[in-house]
Amino acid sequence: MGDWTSAASYPGLGYTLATSSGTTAATFWYSQGGRTFNAKQLADKTEGSETPATIMSSTAPVAGDAIYVCYRITVPGTQPSGYYWNIAKYTATATF
Amino acid sequence: MKQISKITLLLSILSLILASLNRFTASPVKADVVNPIWKSTKISVSIGAPALTLFGYAPARTRVMLFGIGVSEEIYSQDNGYFEFDNVYLPSSEAYYPELCLLASYLTTSTQPTCLPALPVKNLSYDIGPVILSPIITIDKASFPIGTQVDLKGLTTPNTEVNIYMAEEKQSSFTLVANALAYYIPVYQTTSDTNGEFQFNLPSSFPSQWKIFGSSTFLDAPSAKSNTLSFKVEPPIYRLVNFIKSIIDILRPYFIYFVIAVEIIILAFLIIFSANANRKFLKKGYARYV
Numbered sequence: 001m002g003d004w005t006s007a008a009s010y011p012g013l014g015y016t017l018a019t020s021s022g023t024t025a026a027t028f029w030y031s032q033g034g035r036t037f038n039a040k041q042l043a044d045k046t047e048g049s050e051t052p053a054t055i056m057s058s059t060a061p062v063a064g065d066a067i068y069v070c071y072r073i074t075v076p077g078t079q080p081s082g083y084y085w086n087i088a089k090y091t092a093t094a095t096f
Numbered sequence: 097m098k099q100i101s102k103i104t105l106l107l108s109i110l111s112l113i114l115a116s117l118n119r120f121t122a123s124p125v126k127a128d129v130v131n132p133i134w135k136s137t138k139i140s141v142s143i144g145a146p147a148l149t150l151f152g153y154a155p156a157r158t159r160v161m162l163f164g165i166g167v168s169e170e171i172y173s174q175d176n177g178y179f180e181f182d183n184v185y186l187p188s189s190e191a192y193y194p195e196l197c198l199l200a201s202y203l204t205t206s207t208q209p210t211c212l213p214a215l216p217v218k219n220l221s222y223d224i225g226p227v228i229l230s231p232i233i234t235i236d237k238a239s240f241p242i243g244t245q246v247d248l249k250g251l252t253t254p255n256t257e258v259n260i261y262m263a264e265e266k267q268s269s270f271t272l273v274a275n276a277l278a279y280y281i282p283v284y285q286t287t288s289d290t291n292g293e294f295q296f297n298l299p300s301s302f303p304s305q306w307k308i309f310g311s312s313t314f315l316d317a318p319s320a321k322s323n324t325l326s327f328k329v330e331p332p333i334y335r336l337v338n339f340i341k342s343i344i345d346i347l348r349p350y351f352i353y354f355v356i357a358v359e360i361i362i363l364a365f366l367i368i369f370s371a372n373a374n375r376k377f378l379k380k381g382y383a384r385y386v
Contacts, residue, residue, distance in 0.1 A: 013139065073141055079144075080144075081143050082143060083140065083141075083142045083143075083145065083147050085183075086138070086140075087137070087139075088136065088137050088138075088139055091132050092132060093130075093132040
């Protein structure tokens with residue numbers, strides 16, 4: 001996690017969060033720690049076998065809680081032109 | 097004695113209450129994680145190259161083609177008719193990308209092409225949609241006699257309202273000047289089934305000539321019109337005329353042989369006729385000489 005403003009430090013795709021509605025807060029947010037765009041790399045499950053990250057969670061029953069997810073990309077000057085894509089998978093788990 | 101029985105009764109009720117409380121408090125609630133649900137989203141970017149994303153709805157399970165100058169792509173629409181062209185490369189001239197057209201085809205039939213105007217080059221990326229393609233309609237015959245039941249069959253997005261527009265050409269039996277094209281246009285409605293198919297019975301109770309096309313309404317927006325088909329409802333005498341026409345059509349490839357055969361017959365007739373004439377002439381001449 002870091003300030004996703006420079007391709008030199010954080011090249012590529014990142015995401016950040018912001019609480020939208022309800023009582024459930026996002027696990028981190030874009031301006032956290034006074035940063036301009038506090039972001040994080042998506043967990044790479046396919047190639048890197050990384051653990052998925054939790055973006056919101058609640059121990060008490062909630063309904064209609066929402067958060068914003070915003071993606072950001074930094075492009076180095078040497079990046080070849082072309083079309084780039086990624087798939088982000090959201091999993092919602094209920095506990096009874 | 098009565099006092100003792102009352103105390104026993106109270107104690108038994110109390111023990112029951114305590115037992116029931118113990119049952120609920122002693123057994124801990126077990127947390128179960130039920131089937132998680134998931135949803136994927138695609139994040140894409142085009143760097144230094146123009147790209148187009150174009151989505152919309154076409155007749156279900158049809159081949160959807162996107163074409164223009166330097167652009168040719170095709171995919172199949174889903175069960176609900178949804179299609180999406182992702183990352184279409186756009187060759188550019190100085191100011192505009194090429195005009196693009198969409199067409200959905202099924203077997204030998206197709207929708208009417210829906211074309212998008214040329215987009216300006218100022219943007220590298222375009223996300224366009226939803227484009228709603230027209231229904232596909234077909235008729236088995238172009239002409240049929242009165243009283244025949246003929247269906248118009250069609251294909252569009254599932255569970256969709258389809259408007260059928262029919263234009264009847266008004267024919268006058270005798271005119272001194274050329275006919276103006278006068279049409280009567282009733283509109284009928286039908287709804288496609290879960291497969292996107294619909295049917296419509298064509299009118300055949302009186303001799304007439306019709307043009308017919310369809311248009312669907314999907315996502316509260318009208319589609320483009322389908323191809324226009326023509327059909328005729330003909331009087332019974334046309335059955336005979338059509339029979340003769342079909343015979344002629346069958347014989348048409350052999351027409352040259354027919355002409356040659358007729359010429360041979362005529363030549364043979366002329367030769368026989370002239371030979372008979374010469375024979376009579378010789379007989380008459382000989383008799384006069386004798």
